[in-house]
Amino acid sequence: MTSALVVHDLHLAVRNGQVLLPILRGINLNLPQGEIHGLVGESGAGKTMLGRVILDILPPSAVITSGNVDYPAHRSSPSLNRKSAHRRRPHISLIPQDPLTSLNPVKRIGKQMGEILRLAHKDSSQQIHERAKQHLREVKIRNPGQVLQQYPHQLSGGMRQRVLIAMAFSTEPSIIIADEPTTALDVSVQQRVLRLIRDLQKERGTTILFVTHDLGVVAKLCDRVSLMHSGMILEQGKVSDVFQSPSHPYTRSLLEAIPRYDKPREKLSPVANDLQTQLIREADEYDRQRRV
């Protein structure tokens, strides 16, 4: 199958005064069309930065020092190209982490969705309104007419995240970056939102890069997974393989670190300090070798 997204030996650094601080160190990814790819790693590993490279929204201080991002499936099907011809990339949507701060607080939901739809469709306001309603129905919102009239602060967290998912899918993207889309939600809402994303993805064959801290979510949702630390991918493979026989000690310790509700007496086991230190030392070593 053709790849939807290929990241090749990507190195990224942020400029801090005169020095360049490495953030991503040789990332390789290859996502076939229709795959849900889990991206796991602790805070600061560079998951969001990787997503921003793919989305082409890097902060001004970030520089790609080598490597590239490619969309092979998109190149061979120029019909997908209509809206973003000037960018030479397919439309890629983002499902963000924080559903409150990701919606514009001073605009009604209907207005926000309408503005996005208007970029792609030359419709009358009435038609745009109907389209927006339809997209909200697809994310299982029962009173779309009312929600369109409301401001973000008048909706619950789960509702806001549904709206954001509807927005993400409304542009008919071929790739979606989901950056911890359920972290801010409570457990039962989380499950429903995850099912929603999976159902929409199945229906449309969207390729998803799913960033998360939750290995349980990866097990349920993803086809393959990459484990990241200090801007490097330590392990990559099919979810079942990685979970059954993890090859990297970091993966093993992550799997052990999952707290188990059925064993409340077991003590919490964070990733061992010496393993952390070792991984950071390896990253420094990598930087030194690249410089020479």
Next chain:
Amino acid sequence: MSYPYLINRLLLALPTLAGAVTITFILLRVVPGDPIAMMTGPGATEADIAQLRAHYGLDQSIAHQFVIYLSQLITGDLGTSISLRQNVGELIAGRLPVTIELVVIAMLIAVGFALILALKGTFWRGRWPERLVDGFIGVTVAIPDFLWALSLILILGVAIPIMPIFGRMDLTISFDSWTNFYLTESLLRGRFEVTRSVLYHMVLPAVSLALPLMAITARVLKSCLNAEMNREYVTLARTQGFGRLKVIYSQALRNALVPATALSGVQFTFLIGGTVLVERIFGYPGIGNMAIDAVINRDLPLIQGLVLTFAILFILVNLLIDLFITFLDPRLRHV
């Protein structure tokens, strides 16, 4: 936004007004200076002066004068000007429209250019044009309105005399105004030659008043915009296919205006105070100019009336600013 809220706000303004009236009344009668001595020539006899004093009620105790003043004020009577011998209310009503039109135009200039500077500065963030914008704001903000007035007169009135520097309009045009809102009225009545002349005369005083306000507003708005550009909804909008400029003015701007208006709102009230010197410099016949004459002549009733007018304008501008913020941010509406 509801009527109870508005009525509440207006009622809350009453103590402020009462305070302003009381303090000026006492201050004016404690500081040295005698209105009668100012109006009578050196040849006046003791008896003349005493008679005038009694005529204007100045021979009474301060407390007694205050009671008389308040009882008149409640009926809407602001008293009689000592130097002009006319009703203070009518005098102010005649001059107030002049100042209101000047201030409104100055505010429009300030806000318009502040918006352009802040938007452009944000659009060029991190590149040399942004530094140019910052430099311009930095220089402009440091110069007060009356210095702008004097410099503009020197440059555009004296060195290259292309702009009128005195008065409200060409004296050769005769315009029999009903309201004294020359600009509005001439537009409505189709007397465009009057509109032109009034606008032409307004340019320099309005620009002098507007420049410092523009600079401070642009600086505040630009920093609020920059903060807004780092918010997640802006990042998300960038992924949705909006152009760079569109993200700034259609997503970030309205959010940035909320704190920016709250922060720079007080500057708009300073503009009213600024009219005193600027109107004087340009011989502009508004209440600011009138205030200086009133002070020179120790015209107590007129000063008192003008202070009350300024206080009401301050309160109204503040109210408008609050209403504007509530209009911008729906989260403030439904509490």
